[in-house]
Amino acid sequence: xxxxxxxxxxxxxxxxxxxxxxxxxxxxxxxxxxxxxxxxxxxxxxxxxxxxxxxxxxxxxxxxxxxxxxxxxxxxxxxxxxxxxxxxxxxxxxxxxxxxxxxxxxxxxxxxxxxxxxxxxxxxxxxxxxxxxxxxxxxxxxxxxxxxxxxxxxxxxxxxxxxxxxxxxxxxxxxxxxxxxxxxxxxxxxxxxxxxxxxxxxxxxxxxxxxxxxxxxxxxxxxxxxxxxxxxxxxxxxxxxxxxxxxxxxxxxxxxxxxxxxxxxxxxxxxxxxxxxxxx
Numbered sequence: 001x002x003x004x005x006x007x008x009x010x011x012x013x014x015x016x017x018x019x020x021x022x023x024x025x026x027x028x029x030x031x032x033x034x035x036x037x038x039x040x041x042x043x044x045x046x047x048x049x050x051x052x053x054x055x056x057x058x059x060x061x062x063x064x065x066x067x068x069x070x071x072x073x074x075x076x077x078x079x080x081x082x083x084x085x086x087x088x089x090x091x092x093x094x095x096x097x098x099x100x101x102x103x104x105x106x107x108x109x110x111x112x113x114x115x116x117x118x119x120x121x122x123x124x125x126x127x128x129x130x131x132x133x134x135x136x137x138x139x140x141x142x143x144x145x146x147x148x149x150x151x152x153x154x155x156x157x158x159x160x161x162x163x164x165x166x167x168x169x170x171x172x173x174x175x176x177x178x179x180x181x182x183x184x185x186x187x188x189x190x191x192x193x194x195x196x197x198x199x200x201x202x203x204x205x206x207x208x209x210x211x212x213x214x215x216x217x218x219x220x221x222x223x224x225x226x227x228x229x230x231x232x233x234x235x236x237x238x239x240x241x242x243x244x245x246x247x248x249x250x251x252x253x254x255x256x257x258x259x260x261x262x263x264x265x266x267x268x269x270x271x272x273x274x275x276x277x278x279x280x
Contacts, residue, residue, distance in 0.1 A: 003063070006061045017085075028100050049200075061131050062106075070107070078141060082098045084099065084100045086098050088135060093240070097135045150196045150197050157196070161223035162190040162237075166242070171183050175245055178190070204228070215278045224280070227274050
């Protein structure tokens with residue numbers, strides 16, 4: 001059985017209760033596979049990138065037919081660093097039906113709204129939500145939804161991956177998080193890839209069956225990944241990297257360097273570097 005996430009951020013817990021470790025977050029519009037239905041209030045689910053956890057049932061639209069219909073609709077993704085209100089009507093004086101984070105997916109079946117008298121764009125886009133509700137968001141806050149890898153020359157794709165990671169700059173650290181409300185190290189890099197249609201393992205390791213493969217540090221380029229024990233960062237080029245860290249004083253997404261010449265050099269991480277990975 002399948003289910004669609006119908007809450008802005010659906011926590012995937014390590015156990016079927018709220019007072020335990022957060023494993024991951026499934027975002028609005030994501031389709032999940034239901035693995036177990038035996039726990040009242042929480043069902044075990046698997047994401048399309050093969051991560052598993054227990055999701056609160058109240059945040060899901062459940063049913064294979066609903067999921068199939070939803071998957072068939074054209075989509076757009078919220079690509080706005082702040083939150084995105086889905087309004088009941090195409091005007092700021094309306095009320096929000098739901099507030100979505102970066103990475104949430106909505107269905108778009110109609111062209112952007114225009115003024116009925118002048119034909120000029122109003123800046124609003126009607127969207128459909130997983131439960132069938134319709135609402136309106138700012139057109140500029142939606143972007144192309146990639147369900148397969150974006151087709152770009154290597155250097156452009158590398159730069160795009162880094163630019164996507166920058167959307168999370170100064171986001172607080174949240175274990176298991178993957179939005180600008182809170183993100184951990186693997187959430188940052190996996191979302192940077194996922195928003196470009198590339199599915200990598202959502203963990204601080206290279207896993208067989210996913211496109212990241214080991215390379216030498218000397219061959220690293222922008223968008224490649226740096227691995228440390230229990231930690232992962234994205235290399236930006238020129239020895240700099242971006243990562244999400246819970247270290248006191250950093251407390252989230254920040255920048256550091258592999259070079260002792262830079263003021264943001266972290267010797268403690270360089271000496272623990274276990275590997276470098278790339279999709280290229």
